[in-house]
Amino acid sequence: MTTTFDTALQQMLNPVNAEFFRNNHWERESLYVPGPRDKFAELFDVKTLERIMTRSEVFIKAGGGSAAAVQLAPDQAKAAYKAGMALCVQNLEKYDPRLAAFSREAASSFGLMASPRFNCYISSDGKGFPMHCDCHSVWVLQIAGAKRWRYDNRPAMPYLWDALFAFPEWLKAFNIKHPDARIAAPVEDEMADQVLEPGDLLYLPRGTWHEPKAVGYSIALTWACHPRSFLDVLTDRLERDFERVPVPPTLTDGPPPSLPPSLERYFADCIERMRDRLAELTPADFYEAWRSEVFPQQGVPDALIAQLMTDGLLGQTLPQDFWATPNLGS
Ligand SMILES: [Fe+2]
Helix, strand or coil: CCCCCCHHHHHHHCCCCHHHHHHHCCCCCCEEECCCCCCCCCCCCHHHHHHHHCCCCCCEEEECCCCCEEEECHHHHHHHHHCCCEEEECCHHHCCHHHHHHHHHHHHHCCCCEEEEEEEEEEECCCCCCCEECCCEEEEEEEEEEEEEEECCCCCCCCCCCCEECCHHHHHHHHHHCCCCCCCCCCHHHCEEEEECCCCEEEECCCCCEEEEEEEEEEEEEEEEEECCHHHHHHHHHHHHHCCCCCCCCCCCCCCCCCCHHHHHHHHHHHHHHHHHHHHCCHHHHHHHHHHHHCCCCCCCHHHHHHHHHCCHHHCCCCCCCCCCCCCCC
16 A cells, blocks of 8 residues: 655655655664755755744753763853863754754644654754664754765664663673663664755664764754654553552651551452553544544634634634633633
8 A cells, every 4th residue: 555645844855756765764774865965955044043043042062072962042052162162052943944844744644643843953063962772753854064974884783772882891781781672883884974055954773773973064954753652652641540548657767577458458449440441442542542643633623613603613703802811710
């Protein structure tokens, strides 16, 4: 069966077919797509970035050559950049309707259950984060300047759940903590080596080793998709029944030698309730959760507007001071 992808995702991937991308690259294999220099001009530009960076509530992180990053106030960003730090302006879709619309449309057309977000990385010559894997897929859109990327073709670990830097102590700690997951260190000689120019796109699946470094300077947008798992959806469903029920306190002088009867009753009751709840769940429940998240309802349904019109409610004129004197229902 073929799927018709909407324009947002297809435009980003052009000339690569979006369905080909889904079948061959999504969470499997990196993809570099050279583009005309103005390919992303309608979506984002440096002027928009500067406008967003003047907003006091915007989150900007700054990093050097290590894994560490600090949070900046917007008026500290230029000084940090001049001092040689790479900047990351986060969650841009909150401040720009074009990015928000793109994100919504592209995620829906891909049937993607995730919380996608746009970040913008600003780096001076040679700056960028050291070799690492991310726990989400990422599309890199080069906006201005250039950036050299060294990256693997395939994930070192497909379902990585936390970002991981390639420092020996990080790898050792990861392999000790997750002995079954065994993640290999990157082999830098075998990596792809590509300079991204404006209009170029790079897709990296989750868990793929990569190291970006600016050439001259670089402004690059990333569209990162943090995936939602079956367990996330299940937890959402069960939260309604279990979230606010606290475990009862039990007075003890240190750890009790065996399970206290009151706790045993409490846990047995919870397990029983959870079994009942799980037995009631059907694939249709999960479909509904997926549908409402991937295709969120925008605005008021037409049927409701029609009903309000029929009832004459939309024809009423509001008093001039309506908003100034809220009716609190008294
Ligand atoms: Fe990254």
